[in-house]
Amino acid sequence: MNLRDVQKLLDATILTGGELLDRTVETCCGSDLMSDVLAFTKRNTLLCTGLTNLQVVRTADMTDLCAIVVVRGKIPSEEVLEAAAENCLPILSTESTLFDTCGILYKAGIRGCLKKECSYGRK
Amino acid sequence: MAENKSLKLGFDVAGGDFERAGEASAKIKKMLKMIGVPADIVRRIAIGTYEAEMNVIIHAGGGNVAAEAFTDATVITVSDKGPGIPDIEKALQEGYSTAPDHVRQMGFGAGMGLPNMVKCSDEFDIKSVVGEGTTITMRFEHISEDL
Ligand SMILES: Nc1ncnc2c1ncn2[C@@H]1O[C@H](COP(=O)(O)OP(=O)(O)OP(=O)(O)O)[C@@H](O)[C@H]1O
Ligand SMILES: [Mg+2]
Numbered sequence: 001m002n003l004r005d006v007q008k009l010l011d012a013t014i015l016t017g018g019e020l021l022d023r024t025v026e027t028c029c030g031s032d033l034m035s036d037v038l039a040f041t042k043r044n045t046l047l048c049t050g051l052t053n054l055q056v057v058r059t060a061d062m063t064d065l066c067a068i069v070v071v072r073g074k075i076p077s078e079e080v081l082e083a084a085a086e087n088c089l090p091i092l093s094t095e096s097t098l099f100d101t102c103g104i105l106y107k108a109g110i111r112g113c114l115k116k117e118c119s120y121g122r123k
Numbered sequence: 124m125a126e127n128k129s130l131k132l133g134f135d136v137a138g139g140d141f142e143r144a145g146e147a148s149a150k151i152k153k154m155l156k157m158i159g160v161p162a163d164i165v166r167r168i169a170i171g172t173y174e175a176e177m178n179v180i181i182h183a184g185g186g187n188v189a190a191e192a193f194t195d196a197t198v199i200t201v202s203d204k205g206p207g208i209p210d211i212e213k214a215l216q217e218g219y220s221t222a223p224d225h226v227r228q229m230g231f232g233a234g235m236g237l238p239n240m241v242k243c244s245d246e247f248d249i250k251s252v253v254g255e256g257t258t259i260t261m262r263f264e265h266i267s268e269d270l
Contacts, residue, residue: 032230033233034229034231035231035232035233035235035239036233036235037230038170038173038235038239039235039238039242043163053229054141054142055141055144055231058148058149058173059145059173059230061149061152061169062145062152062166062173063166064166
């Protein structure tokens with residue numbers, strides 16, 4: 001599945017990164033906790049979140065996320081969208097809640113990151 | 124890069140500055156990518172560095188984030204002259220956090236940062252003295268697990 005499919009499934013608005021919708025979505029994570037995103041995701045994960053601050057974009061940059069879906073129709077500030085554009089990070093916005101968003105994507109076949117896939121390094 | 128030569132990059136970060144929080148880690152990440160460190164290793168370095176940078180901003184009132192990239196490994200040193208950590212054992216446990224509410228509202232303060240640094244790095248060292256500060260050193264070998 002790619003971001004274009006995600007956009008259709010969620011009837012989402014593309015806020016930035018419209019040119020990057022061919023990106024493949026491997027796994028998904030639904031969280032408002034950046035601590036968990038940093039610890040329990042792998043590369044090319046799609047993040048669904050209710051948070052819209054600058055730290056979400058920074059966290060996405062550090063963890064090589066493929067895109068962010070902002071739930072409940074929220075729109076991040078211009079500053080946050082600019083930072084995302086700079087980092088080639090697409091941001092989509094959907095009217096659905098976090099629960100429904102994750103449910104729709106799960107039903108379409110996307111799964112979460114397995115814990116063993118997130119255990120970094122040689123430990 | 125020639126043998127035993129290294130590339131160094133260091134940044135002072137200000138305490139409580141959440142606007143710029145993560146900039147040091149982002150710059151270090153870009154540098155490592157540029158010199159050709161494998162992407163999966165760069166990701167681990169970036170995550171470990173960012174966790175340490177956030178801690179300095181949240182818990183220590185600012186400090187320094189430095190990277191030294193060798194041919195075979197990168198060493199990250201994050202130091203501060205903050206309050207120090209009274210019980211390091213406890214701080215290293217998942218879920219232990221003294222982060223204030225405004226930090227939790229930003230999505231941090233789950234007590235996952237230090238355990239995540241241990242997990243991401245190949246070697247981890249923490250030195251902390253109450254009233255003097257904290258220094259974290261992480262070493263990452265440049266051996267990719269991506270086949
Ligand atoms: N540089 C530091 N100076 C002083 N205290 C620190 C420092 N780093 C960590 N601590 C203490 O150790 C605790 C655990 O740190 P850790 O990074 O694991 O969790 P956190 O920062 O509270 O939450 P999270 O990292 O999940 O956002 C902190 O809550 C704080 O009390
Ligand atoms: Mg932390």
